[in-house]
Amino acid sequence: xxxxxxxxxxxxxxxxxxxxxxxxxxxxxxxxxxxxxxxxxxxxxxxxxxxxxxxxxxxxxxxxxxxxxxxxxxxxxxxxxxxxxxxxxxxxxxxxxxxxxxxxxxxxxxxxxxxxxxxxxxxxxxxxxxxxxxxxxxxxxxxxxxxxxxxxxxxxxxxxxxxxxxxxxxxxxxxxxxxxxxxxxxxxxxxxxxxxxxxxxxxxxxxxxxxxxxxxxxxxxxxxxxxxxxxxxxxxxxxxxxxxxxxxxxxxxxxxxxxxxxxxxxxxxxxxxxxxxxxxxxxxxxxxxxxxxxxxxxxxxxxxxxxxxxxxxxxxxxxxxx
Numbered sequence: 001x002x003x004x005x006x007x008x009x010x011x012x013x014x015x016x017x018x019x020x021x022x023x024x025x026x027x028x029x030x031x032x033x034x035x036x037x038x039x040x041x042x043x044x045x046x047x048x049x050x051x052x053x054x055x056x057x058x059x060x061x062x063x064x065x066x067x068x069x070x071x072x073x074x075x076x077x078x079x080x081x082x083x084x085x086x087x088x089x090x091x092x093x094x095x096x097x098x099x100x101x102x103x104x105x106x107x108x109x110x111x112x113x114x115x116x117x118x119x120x121x122x123x124x125x126x127x128x129x130x131x132x133x134x135x136x137x138x139x140x141x142x143x144x145x146x147x148x149x150x151x152x153x154x155x156x157x158x159x160x161x162x163x164x165x166x167x168x169x170x171x172x173x174x175x176x177x178x179x180x181x182x183x184x185x186x187x188x189x190x191x192x193x194x195x196x197x198x199x200x201x202x203x204x205x206x207x208x209x210x211x212x213x214x215x216x217x218x219x220x221x222x223x224x225x226x227x228x229x230x231x232x233x234x235x236x237x238x239x240x241x242x243x244x245x246x247x248x249x250x251x252x253x254x255x256x257x258x259x260x261x262x263x264x265x266x267x268x269x270x271x272x273x274x275x276x277x278x279x280x281x282x283x284x285x286x287x288x289x290x291x292x293x294x295x296x297x298x299x300x301x302x303x304x305x306x307x308x309x310x311x312x313x314x315x316x317x318x319x320x321x322x
Contacts, residue, residue, distance in 0.1 A: 004113075006204075007031045007069055009060060009103065010079030012040040014161040015118065017047055018197040019077065024048030026201070031069060033058050060099055061089070070110040075204060077116045078103050083131070084256075084264045092134035101141035108146045115149040116203060117142055121189075121214055123153070124280075126273045130266050143211065150203050152196075154215040155275045158295070159193035160302040169230050169306040171262075172238055179243035179251075184224025187274040189216035191284075192293035199289045212281045217291045220276050229296055233303040235313070 006023055010016050011032040020030050030053045034040040037057035044055050058065045060080065070076070078100055085091045100117055107115040119135050126132035142149045158165045172178055196215055202208070221229070224240060231238055243251075252268050255261040277283050284291060307313040 004074040005029050005031065005072055006075045006077060007033070007073035008077045008079065009033050010081070010118075011044060013079065014159050014163075014193050015157060015196060016079045017043070017161070018159075018193050019079070019200055020044070020047040020053065022197050022201050023204075024052040026205070028052070028204075030054070031056060031073065033060070033066075033069065035059065061094075061102075063102060066102070067106060070106045070112070073110070073112060075114045075116070076103055076107050076112055077118075077200070079118045081118065081120070081135075083267065084261055085130075092130050093137075096131070096134035097138040097141060100138040101145060104142040104145035104149060107149070114204065114207070114209075115142070115146045116200065117149060117151050119151050119153045119212075121153045121155045121216070122270075122273050122275045122278075124278065126270055129269045131270060139212070148209045149211070150209055151212045152200065152203070152215050153212060153281070154191055154196050155189040155217065156191070157193050157196055158190050158299070162193070164190075165230065165299050166302075168227065169234055169303060172227065172231055172236055173234060173306045175238065177239035177241050178227060179248070180224055180227065180240050181243055181245075181248050181268060181271050182223075183242050184222055184227070184240065186223045186271050187220050187276050188223065188226065189220050189276045190226070190295050191215055191217040191291050192298050195284075195289075195291040195293055199284045199287075202287065202289045208287055210282050210287060213284060213287060214277045214281050215284045215291075216277045218294055221295060223271070226295070230299070230303070233296070233299055234306040235308070 006028050008016060008030055011020050012034055020032060023030055030048060032044050032053060032055050034055060034057055037055055041055050047053060056069060080095060082095050104115055119139055123132040123135045139151050156164055199215055227240055248268055249265060252263045252265045255263045304311050304314045
């Protein structure tokens with residue numbers, strides 16, 4: 001078949017890199033847009049064979065340059081998102097609402113075959129979160145500008161390259177006790193990055209226009225259970241200490257001063273709400289792409305990096321010594 005041209009924003013993160021690899025492997029040519037080609041270019045070049053990947057450096061709000069990229073595209077994928085706000089325009093409204101709106105308008109103007117946008121699960125319920133409100137407003141703008149767009153709402157996405165399981169294992173490895181919020185009862189349906197990538201590819205290759213699809217893993221796990229599983233995987237014993245909400249808010253306010261905050265007040269508000277399928281929309285299973293990878297089995301493949309002994313703590317070596 002003739003290779004389709006896919007324009008991707010947010011290609012340097014764990015999901016973006018995985019999507020680029022999947023598409024180029026299946027004869028799609030990819031234009032990967034990055035803010036810093038000198039920092040990200042080396043990594044991105046290795047994701048596809050020569051001729052299948054074109055790396056472009058651009059400010060995502062440079063509409064004149066972005067507009068030119070759409071003239072050669074058949075499909076646009078937006079994977080850009082932030083977990084906390086920073087100065088100089090790096091705000092939830094700019095990144096989650098205004099930018100997706102621009103992309104959807106340009107997709108419509110250039111008669112693209114498809115526009116796929118990565119949003120987040122649970123944003124309808126989290127009414128007091130600025131993150132959730134900006135994501136929801138962005139979705140509304142997209143569907144208004146490009147009605148055939150497909151919006152994917154994943155739960156927590158994890159892999160060896162994530163900032164979720166790896167960050168928690170780092171903290172659990174270093175801290176003697178770990179605070180849990182809302183008694184650790186918040187529910188998640190973690191989805192492995194490769195399962196989410198397969199879903200994105202399935203949507204593209206099968207021309208699925210389902211508007212909103214919730215992407216969840218094969219099991220529902222509470223926040224406390226996630227921490228307990230990670231502790232067992234890295235063979236550590238730590239105290240999981242319930243943290244009163246007023247104290248949590250004070251600590252979050254302090255963390256917000258840091259360049260990369262461990263917790264913000266907005267993230268604390270998000271933790272009140274379950275991050276599982278709502279039942280109001282189709283899921284990845286409904287479109288024929290059920291998640292196959294389980295949290296424990298996948299994290300076990302890379303958790304040795306946080307265990308005493310590193311790779312020598314894996315079954316490959318311990319079984320020999322026994």
